Amino acid sequence: MPSDSTTHASQGQKSKKNKKNKNAARTNAQDVGRIQPDKPDDSGAEDQDASLEPEGDGVNGAPKDQPIEQDEKTKAVDDTSADHAPVSEGVEKVSLDSLQSKDRFDALVRDRDSLRAEVADMRRSLEEIQSKHHADMEVLHEKLGDAETKKEHAETQFQKLLERVNTIKTQLGQRLKEDAEEIAQANTRIEELERQNTSLKAQVDSKTSEVADLSKEVEHRSRELSTLRDRTTLSQQNWLKEKDELLEQESYLQSEFEQAKEAMHNWEILAMEERSIRENLGEKVIDLEEQLSALKNAYEKTIAERDGQAASVDGLQRALQEIQTARKQELRELVESSDAQLEELRQSLRDAEKKSSEAGSALQAAQDELERVRPFEKEVKEKNLLIGKLRHEAVTLNDHLTKALRFLKKGKAEDNVDRHIVTNHFLHFLALDRSDPKKFQILQLIAALLGWTEVQKYRPVVISGPSGTGKSTLLKRLFAEFPDTFGFSISHTTRSPRPGEQDGREYYFTNKEAFLNLVAEKGFIEFAQFGDNLYGTSVQAVKNIAEKERICILDIEMEGVKQVKTTDLNARFLFLAPPSLEELEARLRGRGTETEDQLAKRLAQAKNELEYARQPGAHDKTVVNDDLDTAYAELRDWIVDGGKFGSQQ
Ligand SMILES: Nc1ncnc2c1ncn2[C@@H]1O[C@H](COP(=O)(O)OP(=O)(O)OP(=O)(O)O)[C@@H](O)[C@H]1O
Numbered sequence: 001m002p003s004d005s006t007t008h009a010s011q012g013q014k015s016k017k018n019k020k021n022k023n024a025a026r027t028n029a030q031d032v033g034r035i036q037p038d039k040p041d042d043s044g045a046e047d048q049d050a051s052l053e054p055e056g057d058g059v060n061g062a063p064k065d066q067p068i069e070q071d072e073k074t075k076a077v078d079d080t081s082a083d084h085a086p087v088s089e090g091v092e093k094v095s096l097d098s099l100q101s102k103d104r105f106d107a108l109v110r111d112r113d114s115l116r117a118e119v120a121d122m123r124r125s126l127e128e129i130q131s132k133h134h135a136d137m138e139v140l141h142e143k144l145g146d147a148e149t150k151k152e153h154a155e156t157q158f159q160k161l162l163e164r165v166n167t168i169k170t171q172l173g174q175r176l177k178e179d180a181e182e183i184a185q186a187n188t189r190i191e192e193l194e195r196q197n198t199s200l201k202a203q204v205d206s207k208t209s210e211v212a213d214l215s216k217e218v219e220h221r222s223r224e225l226s227t228l229r230d231r232t233t234l235s236q237q238n239w240l241k242e243k244d245e246l247l248e249q250e251s252y253l254q255s256e257f258e259q260a261k262e263a264m265h266n267w268e269i270l271a272m273e274e275r276s277i278r279e280n281l282g283e284k285v286i287d288l289e290e291q292l293s294a295l296k297n298a299y300e301k302t303i304a305e306r307d308g309q310a311a312s313v314d315g316l317q318r319a320l321q322e323i324q325t326a327r328k329q330e331l332r333e334l335v336e337s338s339d340a341q342l343e344e345l346r347q348s349l350r351d352a353e354k355k356s357s358e359a360g361s362a363l364q365a366a367q368d369e370l371e372r373v374r375p376f377e378k379e380v381k382e383k384n385l386l387i388g389k390l391r392h393e394a395v396t397l398n399d400h401l402t403k404a405l406r407f408l409k410k411g412k413a414e415d416n417v418d419r420h421i422v423t424n425h426f427l428h429f430l431a432l433d434r435s436d437p438k439k440f441q442i443l444q445l446i447a448a449l450l451g452w453t454e455v456q457k458y459r460p461v462v463i464s465g466p467s468g469t470g471k472s473t474l475l476k477r478l479f480a481e482f483p484d485t486f487g488f489s490i491s492h493t494t495r496s497p498r499p500g501e502q503d504g505r506e507y508y509f510t511n512k513e514a515f516l517n518l519v520a521e522k523g524f525i526e527f528a529q530f531g532d533n534l535y536g537t538s539v540q541a542v543k544n545i546a547e548k549e550r551i552c553i554l555d556i557e558m559e560g561v562k563q564v565k566t567t568d569l570n571a572r573f574l575f576l577a578p579p580s581l582e583e584l585e586a587r588l589r590g591r592g593t594e595t596e597d598q599l600a601k602r603l604a605q606a607k608n609e610l611e612y613a614r615q616p617g618a619h620d621k622t623v624v625n626d627d628l629d630t631a632y633a634e635l636r637d638w639i640v641d642g643g644k645f646g647s648q649q
Helices: 002-038 043-060 066-084 091-410 419-431 438-450 471-481 512-520 539-547 558-565 581-591 596-613 628-639
Strands: 461-464 524-530 533-538 551-555 572-577 621-624
Touching: 419 438, 461 471, 461 558, 471 551, 471 628, 512 524, 512 533, 524 539, 524 558, 533 539, 539 551, 558 596, 572 596, 572 628, 581 596, 621 628
Parallel strands: 461 551, 461 572, 572 621
Antiparallel strands: 524 533
16 A cells, blocks of 8 residues: 555665664774773763663664673773783883873764764654654554555455355356356267268268269250150141141031031921921811812802802892882982981081080090199009010010920820910910000910920020120110110139129139039030139029029120020020121221221121121021111110010100
């Protein structure tokens, strides 16, 4: 500590000073000791030396054996005096010596005085030093006290620190122990991994050599593969060529097959019609033969009668003349009576005029009544709509009935129990006026007797025609006019339903396998693939619309039309034709929804469709969409019964 070091330094200085003083004192004491035997009266000096002893012992720490030293010195002086003062030498010599001793003595006295002064100075300085020392000691005591308190404080802190260090030591010990264990485990693991590493390295080396071998093989195989690829490409090209040729052949055969099928179909119809005509003619021939024989008999009878009557003619002529005379007389009488009747009629005309004026007022009353019933007109119109719808059904049923009767005619009588009932109903139906509501009831009855389903009653209507002819435009108008009459089939799809979509509402959601099965079963009218998903219109979906008592409208192209014909949908086919190909192109361009490429394709397809439409029996009705209003009226009339269905009457 600085205070301590200061203390030590001052102590060191003090001890050095004391040593100096002590040595000085010792030197003086030796000198004094040496001259002491010559000056026995110097006891004062001795006393002074003796009086100095306790101070040297107390303050300077001078050894207490100083008197012993003093004895020895005294002894030495004694020895010297024994050597230098033999009594037997002369008196002169003694006087000289005494003179010299006196000088020496004086000098010694002076020395002694100076020494005394020096001693006094030293004593003063010693006292100063002592007092200073005391003050220093007090300060040092205080500092020592402070230092001790600080030391105690430091010791308590040290103890605390020691405790903490011990705690840390124990904790650290545990941790070190755990770490050591972990390190040991890690070391074992590292050793194990190193072993694994070595084995893996060996494996890697072997694999590398294997890879090198394989790469060589791969190169070899790639060469072989590229050769094979070249060959495959070549054979593929050949195959494609063959495929194209086969496809061409197939399409050619297909078209021939279609034509043959169509021809066969037509032939069948013709054969059927011919058969029925022949049967009719057979019946007619029998009838005519019967009539002929009856006529012959009648002729013969008539000739006989003629001969008999020739005689009676003369008599009759005579009678006629008589009658004529009588008639003339009657006529005259009649004219007279007619005049009288005319007069009566004039009278009745006057009465009629009177009644007419009465009828005028009645008409006025009726008009008032009409005004009153005008609110009911809307209801009447709705009823008319319903009647129209029923009429449409009647037309459909009529159609079915005609066909059914044709079949009934062909079939055996025992197979058709209701034949007579149906025929009677049919005759009744034909006899009724078209506006008679009973007509529909009869048709319902016939339909029930023949066991027709809704699908048979609500025949779907297939509308086809080249793209751009105006199908969408016309159908939009039709649906706007008859919002509750028609329905659209719901398509099948293999795509997953989107949030909010319901099976059977937006689509019939199905999987690819089921879809393809349905395709194989010819369950689709048409189908196509968009992206990864398949879409199609099924036969059943069309029937579902009829079951809801609505007419399903199918807007499809030529191939779809052909497909519908192979099903049991019993559809009606309407072809919408453009006025000309030029006009069709103009409309497509005007719509602006096709690229040049698409336009060319559509026009080429239009030619195919028009050609197909020209074939007999391809469609039931053809409407040329020249003037939109005229075309609409014609289309609507055909679909919804002779233009009367739904019209405002
Ligand atoms: N009678 C018409 N006179 C003039 N333009 C017509 C007539 N009918 C339709 N159009 C117009 O011809 C264009 C084609 O009509 P629309 O889109 O109805 O044909 P589409 O047969 O339905 O074609 P797609 O089969 O390609 O759907 C439309 O721009 C339409 O406005």
